Amino acid sequence: MAWPLTAALIGTIVFLAALLQALSGFGFTLIVMPLVTLLIGLRTAAPLVALAGLTTYTINIVRFHQAISWRELLPIAVASAAAVPIGLWVLGHVNEAIIRPVLGAVLIAYAVYSLLRPTGPRLRSRGWGVLAGFLAGCLGGAYNTPGPPVVVYGTLRRWPKDEFRAILQTMFFVNGVIIVTSHAVARHLTVDIWKLYLVAAPALVAGIASGSLLDRKVNRAGFHTLVSVLILVTGLSLLINT
Secondary structure (H helix, E strand, C coil), X not given: CCHHHHHHHHHHHHHHHHHHHHHHCCCHHXXXXXXXXXXXXXXXXXXXXXXXXXXXXXXXXXXXXXXXXXXXXXXXXXXXXXXXXXXXXXXXHCCHHHHHHHHHHHHHHHHHHHHHCCCCCCCCCCCHHHHHHHHHHHHHHHHCCCXXXXXXXXXXXXXXXXXXXXXXXXXXXXXXXXXXXXXXXXXXXXXXXXXXXHHXXXXXXXXXXXXXXXXXXXXXXXXHHHHHHHHHHHHHHHHHCC
């Protein structure tokens, strides 16, 4: 695929995913990572999406920082940070032909859960946050998709909307710093990655700005269902194209 077309597609994907992230507090990498992987391959997509994701989380932390619950966040963030190296090891040592269907399966499982939205028991103990954070760190390091375990955990903990978004952004930010730093140390941030990032960054900012403007006008239930279906289709495409 020609570079201009690839860049245009990546910019479009990043814009739509950033808009989603601004509205819901999650979903950026769930949308961007698999679609960009289909365009440029996992080894190139991983550091690019890590850079874009870190930029997104930094902006959204500013938006939601007043709602952060440190008591809820700390067990998740510590466990997640500790597990990131495991995911990075998987990215560097496991064949992409194995990683892609695993990522597809993760997306399908999350989409099905999100569409069914089972009430489930309310979790009283924050101890489960350690497990959620550990799984998020592994997924974040390998696939830039730390969200699903923490989204499920936060749902079962019945976090209020703004607290939900604030905790997710902060946890993603911590993961993002570690992941981007690790990519830099491993010399994955090549000139080509930075060229693509310069395309993605303006689209990202535009998506966040658009999402912020639409925040009070969107039917959240319908939007949530649409996004879940898109994630399901994306997961299926990764399995089919393996």
